[in-house]
Amino acid sequence: MHDSNRVIEPNAGPAESTRARLLEAAGEEFSSLGYEGATIRSIALRAGANLAAVNYHFGDKESLYEQVVIHAHRMLVPHEPHEEAVGMPPREGLRVWIRSMLGQVLGMQAQRGWQHELILREMMRPTRASAALVREVIGPRFGCLRLMILAIRPDLDDRSLNAFCFSVVGQCLFYRTAGALASHLVGEAAFHALDLDFLAAHICDLILAGLGNRLALPVLSLSQMDQPTGLGGA
Amino acid sequence: MHDSNRVIEPNAGPAESTRARLLEAAGEEFSSLGYEGATIRSIALRAGANLAAVNYHFGDKESLYEQVVIHAHRMLVPHEPHEEAVGMPPREGLRVWIRSMLGQVLGMQAQRGWQHELILREMMRPTRASAALVREVIGPRFGCLRLMILAIRPDLDDRSLNAFCFSVVGQCLFYRTAGALASHLVGEAAFHALDLDFLAAHICDLILAGLGNRLALPVLSLSQMDQPTGLGGA
DNA sequence: TACCGTTTCAAACAGGCGTTTTAATTAGTA
DNA sequence: TACTAATTAAAACGCCTGTTTGAAACGGTA
Numbered sequence: 001m002h003d004s005n006r007v008i009e010p011n012a013g014p015a016e017s018t019r020a021r022l023l024e025a026a027g028e029e030f031s032s033l034g035y036e037g038a039t040i041r042s043i044a045l046r047a048g049a050n051l052a053a054v055n056y057h058f059g060d061k062e063s064l065y066e067q068v069v070i071h072a073h074r075m076l077v078p079h080e081p082h083e084e085a086v087g088m089p090p091r092e093g094l095r096v097w098i099r100s101m102l103g104q105v106l107g108m109q110a111q112r113g114w115q116h117e118l119i120l121r122e123m124m125r126p127t128r129a130s131a132a133l134v135r136e137v138i139g140p141r142f143g144c145l146r147l148m149i150l151a152i153r154p155d156l157d158d159r160s161l162n163a164f165c166f167s168v169v170g171q172c173l174f175y176r177t178a179g180a181l182a183s184h185l186v187g188e189a190a191f192h193a194l195d196l197d198f199l200a201a202h203i204c205d206l207i208l209a210g211l212g213n214r215l216a217l218p219v220l221s222l223s224q225m226d227q228p229t230g231l232g233g234a
Numbered sequence: 235m236h237d238s239n240r241v242i243e244p245n246a247g248p249a250e251s252t253r254a255r256l257l258e259a260a261g262e263e264f265s266s267l268g269y270e271g272a273t274i275r276s277i278a279l280r281a282g283a284n285l286a287a288v289n290y291h292f293g294d295k296e297s298l299y300e301q302v303v304i305h306a307h308r309m310l311v312p313h314e315p316h317e318e319a320v321g322m323p324p325r326e327g328l329r330v331w332i333r334s335m336l337g338q339v340l341g342m343q344a345q346r347g348w349q350h351e352l353i354l355r356e357m358m359r360p361t362r363a364s365a366a367l368v369r370e371v372i373g374p375r376f377g378c379l380r381l382m383i384l385a386i387r388p389d390l391d392d393r394s395l396n397a398f399c400f401s402v403v404g405q406c407l408f409y410r411t412a413g414a415l416a417s418h419l420v421g422e423a424a425f426h427a428l429d430l431d432f433l434a435a436h437i438c439d440l441i442l443a444g445l446g447n448r449l450a451l452p453v454l455s456l457s458q459m460d461q462p463t464g465l466g467g468a
Numbered sequence: 469t470a471c472c473g474t475t476t477c478a479a480a481c482a483g484g485c486g487t488t489t490t491a492a493t494t495a496g497t498a
Numbered sequence: 499t500a501c502t503a504a505t506t507a508a509a510a511c512g513c514c515t516g517t518t519t520g521a522a523a524c525g526g527t528a
Contacts (some may be wrong), residue, residue, distance in 0.1 A: 018475080018476080024470085035528085036270060037269075037270075039515070039516085040515080040516060040517085041515085042513090043392070043514090048477055049476085050475095050477050050478080051477070051478090051517095052476080052477070052478090052518080052519090053477090053518095054515085054516095054517095055518075056475075057516060060516075061517090077398065122415075123412050123415045124411050124412055124415070125414070126414045126415055126418065130415075130418075134418050134419060138415070138419065138506085139419065142419050153364065156387060159424070159427050159428065159432065160436070162420050162424055162425075163433065163436045164436075164440075165300065166405070166428075167405050167415060167436070167440055169408065169412070170291070170404050170406075170408025170409075170412070171400070171404040171405060171408075172404075172406040173404070173408060173412060174400055174404025174405075174407060174408070175404075175410060176402065177358050177407060177411045178357050178358055178403070178407060179369065180359070181357045181358070181361045181364075181372070182400060183359055184360065184364075184365075184368050185368060185372065185373065185376050185518065186396050190392060190393070190396055191396075193393050194393065194396065194400075195390075198397070199397065202342060202397045202398075203401065206398075206401055206440065206441070206443075206444035207440070209440075209443040209444045209446075210439065210440035210444060211269070212443070226301075252505080252506080255500070273484080273485070273486085274485080274486060274487085275484090275485080275486090283506085284506055284507050284508080285486095285487095285488085285508085286488080286506080286508085287505085287507090288487095289486085289487065289488080290505075290506080291505095294486075294487075295486065304511090309517070469528100470527105471526105471527085471528080472525100472526095472527090473524105473525090473526095474513070474523105474524080474525080474526100475518105475524070475525095476521105476522080476523070477521085477523085478520100478521095479505085479514105479518105479520095479521105480517105480518085480519075480520105481517080481518070481519085482515100482516095482517085482518095483514105483516090483517105484513105484514090484515075484516105485512105485513080485514075485515085486511105486512095486513090486517105487510105487511080487512085487513100488509105488510085488511070488512100489508105489509085489511085490507100490508090490509090490510100491506105491507085491509105492505105492506080492507070492508095493501090493504105493505080493506065493507080494505070494506080495502100495504075495505090496501105496502085496503085496504095496514100497500105497501085497502085498499100498500090498501085498502105
């Protein structure tokens with residue numbers, strides 16, 4: 001039966017359980033084709049399962065998608081990239097954070113590809129499944145960025161702080177959301193010249209310049225890192 | 235017949251020609267629902283035309299979409315907003331340009347709504363129809379931005395120049411592509427506080443600081459930026 | 469063995485989609 | 499008026515979608 005609240009896959013069945021194979025196949029399909037673009041038939045075919053297996057294990061397409069997003073985020077949480085930035089001086093941590101996010105945005109062809117792809121899709125068009133995602137994945141990363149910027153400029157009010165954070169994220173996401181357009185605009189060669197190292201440095205320098213030259217550089221602690229942003233979601 | 239190369243609508247027929255009404259209705263549907271989301275039936279219904287009228291006047295759905303995009307850009311070209319920025323001092327022109335683009339991104343509910351919406355959709359996921367759009371609408375605007383930044387910093391090489399331009403556009407587009415997520419992240423109230431005036435000023439100040447606006451803020455050089463602070467050791 | 473809950477399978481269902489067809493209607497012209 | 503071409507209208511076609519069905523196969527237990 002398709003009890004959506006089941007949390008664990010006790011012990012995988014033959015080779016790998018049909019349910020697990022469906023989750024993997026669905027992740028690839030959803031991430032590359034989007035929710036509407038992906039079809040139950042194609043997912044089942046890719047997983048080597050029967051068409052009705054999706055409805056048997058997950059109930060319907062939307063529930064499958066929700067489970068896939070949660071599955072993806074579970075695989076990603078243990079490797080939170082922003083944690084490298086913890087404990088660094090804020091300016092250096094900011095540089096690491098930006099490079100990390102930009103690396104995810106640009107180099108999607110690396111391993112654990114579809115999980116990041118799926119999460120970025122959720123960022124752009126949130127669905128029912130993204131509430132948990134914001135709370136458990138995106139929120140902490142954003143909170144980390146927020147703390148670092150606040151450490152650089154403790155005098156910032158909430159509004160300016162948010163604006164600076166969005167300036168960072170916006171510049172990073174641009175190369176995903178409008179990369180195709182940008183390539184058309186400046187030519188493929190010029191666009192290709194904007195590699196990860198250069199762009200990360202550019203964005204970081206720009207933000208730091210905008211933040212101005214101030215003093216006071218406390219070091220972030222891990223306990224601070226997972227604090228809510230203070231402004232809460234939903 | 236559906237001669238796609240026809241350019242003019244000679245003199246509107248009854249009240250408004252079916253073709254014109256279809257273009258308008260299709261523009262609204264495509265802009266709000268996307269290409270796949272919009273349906274021929276819904277478009278025809280909204281236009282008060284028969285289902286087959288779409289195929290009669292435009293051939294198929296894709297050709298209709300192409301004509302809609304061209305139609306939208308034709309309605310927009312006479313009011314190129316960036317032209318206000320021409321002839322101004324570069325820093326002031328930059329401010330006007332950013333405010334203009336951000337206004338289009340944020341205040342979509344204003345008049346001439348769906349045209350901007352459609353163009354922004356094309357920016358994010360280019361289709362066959364967007365080659366002309368880049369050439370005739372987006373390209374000139376981008377070129378204007380490019381010239382202003384170059385006027386502020388004539389020493390920039392192409393790569394950095396492009397990066398600065400994309401930093402401007404990326405920050406503006408963010409509030410469209412990830413506005414829903416951003417609202418979830420910081421809360422609806424805090425997100426609402428980021429109004430047009432504030433954001434335009436923030437983005438412009440940030441870019442000017444990055445470009446080395448020696449008039450307003452004490453800006454530090456890149457070499458200073460990474461100096462050890464003596465406060466935070468990892 | 470016989471039983472029973474779980475899982476898989478092939479097939480069909482119901483609905484929406486873009487598209488096509490065919491006929492009716494309209495407008496222009498001689 | 500009659501003829502012609504352009505336009506509109508209603509209905510159906512073929513395809514693909516998510517979903518459901520009912521029977522077959524499997525696995526553990528008595």
